[in-house]
């Protein structure tokens with residue numbers, strides 16, 4: 001018998017691969033997998049040549065919405081999304097942040113209008129060298145992408 | 152949303168800034184006109200600021216316009232829990248433009264988004280206060296004859312002082328050199344130093360006031376507030392070190408002018424007031440002409456509905 005871990009094959013759905021191990025449960029949280037009724041396979045601390053130790057999520061019969069991929073792009077920008085149909089990878093989707101992110105991020109500034117009034121948050125995505133920063137459209141504060149609070 | 156709103160100084164291009172300053176000079180020559188005859192301007196002050204409110208209201212009244220509004224949130228419907236969105240919609244059905252001050256940051260940007268009439272930001276928390284920046288620029292232009300190639304010394308609370316941050320943004324069009332003088336706790340945030348580097352603006356930093364401004368054209372003083380300090384001993388020390396006194400100005404340039412957004416506490420000794428280089432009271436008065444120019448601009452070329 002093969003000693004290798006065999007993760008159940010997926011017929012239709014989405015695979016999120018190359019998630020840094022310490023980000024796996026954050027991904028579970030933001031995609032609300034704890035209450036998701038679809039078949040889900042989670043794996044963590046798998047060996048990865050690229051990042052040392054990685055996590056993996058397989059979700060049957062679910063496509064990710066744009067605001068969900070935006071959230072993933074903030075938490076684990078180097079993860080890979082594979083769309084599976086009939087056991088085949090039909091699409092590999094890189095995670096790219098749009099120029100503006102609406103709604104998914106909460107402004108860390110406690111005196112920002114968005115934390116006091118029913119205002120949809122809007123952040124400009126700023127790329128400086130290889131660092132990504134978000135700038136609140138309203139209070140104009142900047143925050144590092146890895147430090148954002150996701151709604 | 153109305154595109155004519157003024158929320159942040161960065162909403163204006165260099166040309167727009169210069170045209171406001173031009174127009175302010177016209178208003179200074181002739182401040183009493185009837186150009187806003189029949190117009191209603193709302194001044195919504197969700198937090199009190201008598202100085203700014205009176206300046207805006209006088210600007211409107213001297214142009215023949217009328218004022219409606221409130222001077223603190225306790226007397227407004229927001230104290231009954233009305234959303235800002237609803238207040239703005241209600242007021243915009245009466246007024247041709249809204250001047251707004253609000254304690255929350257970003258309130259003016261949001262108001263400008265939902266308002267069918269132009270919104271002028273008269274201060275949103277620690278964020279923006281563009282009419283203050285424009286009156287600072289007007290004062291610099293008026294006293295130096297130019298905005299180009301000046302050495303500007305910023306002193307005091309450079310960490311939380313929004314006026315100095317906006318001044319850096321606005322002056323970036325005019326090839327300035329900056330000197331930042333602040334106590335350790337209140338140093339210029341990295342964000343603005345990065346901004347200067349990206350715009351090739353030379354700057355120096357120092358923690359001591361004495362003698363650092365002998366080559367400056369403008370000495371821009373700001374208020375050092377007690378509540379910014381965790382260590383009150385440190386506040387007492389700083390308060391004494393950061394007081395500008397007449398004798399410190401002996402070797403300064405002949406064209407030097409001292410600005411301060413007012414009100415001051417202890418950072419400028421009253422003995423400086425009689426020095427020709429003191430300009431802060433005239434600076435405050437310039438606010439009237441600049442605000443006349445701003446109100447006139449936001450109401451100009453309004454689409455006819």
Ligand SMILES: [Zn+2]
Pocket residue numbers: 107108109112113114136137138139140141257
């Ligand atoms: Zn914000």
